[in-house]
Amino acid sequence: MGSLVWLSSSSDVDVMAHGLLKYHFFGHEVWITTTHVSLLLVMMILIGFSIAAGMAMRKGTLVPGGFQNVVELIVEKLDNMVDGTMGRNAKKYYNYIGTVFIFILISNISGLMGLRPPTADYGVTLPLGILTFLLIHYNEFRYQKLKDIWKDKCSPLPPWLPIWLPINIVSDVAVPISLSLRLFANILSGTIMMALVYGLLGWFATIWPAALHVYFDLFSGAIQTYVFCMLTMTYVTNAIGDGAEAK
């Protein structure tokens, strides 16, 4: 059989998430996979960093120095990003967008530390997309009148002729799917590319794959994080609309 079979069954090329531990949960087989382990490690990094940041801020000084400076810089950059996109609605979303941004960023670049990135598993990115979906529609129903929403959903045609309604609903449902698939496919393709380079080239893959790591893990991961947060903010701002006053 050709190299395809060798490629897909070789133990050198390792791209899939593996099950580590199986247990029964209400009659279902539930697996603890490598994704859970790397997710746990990412969470531990984040929790450790936040505890350290909290301690640094507790004995913070007016003129920041050292670690306090770094923390303030990160928070300021994230807040500025939210400010630039959401305008006057930004204040309520500093926390959510900042959290999602740091989580996705650390997850994406955890490939540098030899982990399989948690975001290369669709079970991690789909919930993020669904959270965005819930935020969009919560804000839509909160800040817009039902009549306006109905008019918007029948949009190119007049509101008494809802022929276009199913198509608009499909495009609403497609938002979280495309958001999560974009993140997932980018990180997965980077992971598979690196696994192929290391698995198939053997001893030849020394030192120079570092350049590929910079592209696939750092650059691609950072861009996708930025895009995810940017699109979430744009959708939410559109859902709030400009008529209603956000409190």
Added chain:
Amino acid sequence: MEFNESFILGCSAIGAGLAVIAGIGPGVGQGIAAGHAAAAVGRNPGAKSEITSTMLLGQAVAETTGLYGLLIAFLLLFLKPLLW
């Protein structure tokens, strides 16, 4: 008519190759976006950082369709759904 495993794997490989043709579209789209961004920076060098971030956002969104094709290719190659 019964197909054997090698035949299905070969056809999966051909399908994966065809699916990655989807990469043409994003290539053209990203090139157009980068070209217009370069023109915009030439016209207004002061707005360079804003233009760059807008360009990257648009390119990342345009990349999605190509990634769908790549995803189908990966599914065909690694998950082998036709053998189930």
